[in-house]
Amino acid sequence: MPRWEQGSADRLTKAALELFEEQGFENTSVVEIADRARVTTRTFFRYFPDKREVLFAESDRLRTALVQAILDAPDVTEPLQVVTAILAEFDWSVPGIELQRRRHAVIAANPGLLERDLIKQNDIAIEITQALRRRGVEENAARLATRVGIQLFATAYAQWVERDGGADLRKLTDAAMDLLQTLVPANRVVD
Template sequence: MARWDPGTQERLIKAALELYAEHGYDHVTVTQIAERAGITRRSYFRYFPDKREVLFAGSEQLPVALHEAILKAETAPPLATVLAAFGSVGTRLTSRLPHAVERRAVINASAELQEREGAKHAAVTTAIRDALEQRGTEPGRARLVAQVATLVFRNAFDQWLDEDRQPDFAVCLRSAAASLCTVTNEWGEDDD
């Protein structure tokens, strides 16, 4: 393979997902991934620092993109602002995830990967909170909105995957937000 083959990163992701599905995350080595992708172990580390990060390629871009989208948004209530940002950023994100279903299955089968996924979501929540505070939202409210919006996003993303990525992500996001409204409205109802 050429040293700078532009398809190498995608081949590594595909190879890792195949091997993780066949043998389980814990039983796969970097060497096996590299060999299946047609490169050397040493070359693997030009693309990813370890076997875990092959599943999280590009995830560091999501918090940055959300932060920027929130800061650029029109004036609106904080939750509406964040959900609109998730709508635009999420639609771009989902258009670039050809292996999302397989990736989720691998992550769900590994406590280590679930922890890494949680760290990714925490970074998203922090980026949202910081952007809202920069827009003038009171810190306690910014934190709550960030946490709630991240949960809505996660539910929308899961729905999008569960429905085989057929509905547009924005449809799933609206559905998850509507479910949130239903749940919060139930809190004030009497059980009589």
């Protein structure tokens, strides 16, 4: 979309975040969000189908980038490492770490937003699993690598936003992988 239009979407997201923080998600209307962003309600609905979607403007970009990264990965013989590395290397700080931290807190505090977040995470998991399958990874391995990789990354991501971006997301992800190694029973010989 043209740059001036992208500006409206960004303003709507920031306005929604402010209002959800100030008065709660349930008590905020689309009209108030549009007013705060200085656009019409009609403009709001050009960008977002409802007031939950306004915090997930990045999710299409995220899903497309992650799937493409799986398809482009030089080697998928270690799918869990591929999934976690791709998640850790995504540019999460595009809208700014402070905005990400506030967004994370607002979503966690509102069941309606959390539901939307979880279903988007699930959609992304399904697409990553399919991309791994297309790369020849066996079905259960593709599913488990994706689901475990996302949870592993989510543990690191939660620490990252809570520390206000002072830490390195990639290092936190590596630390979570080290932790997972200590949790999984020692590798047996698999026949």
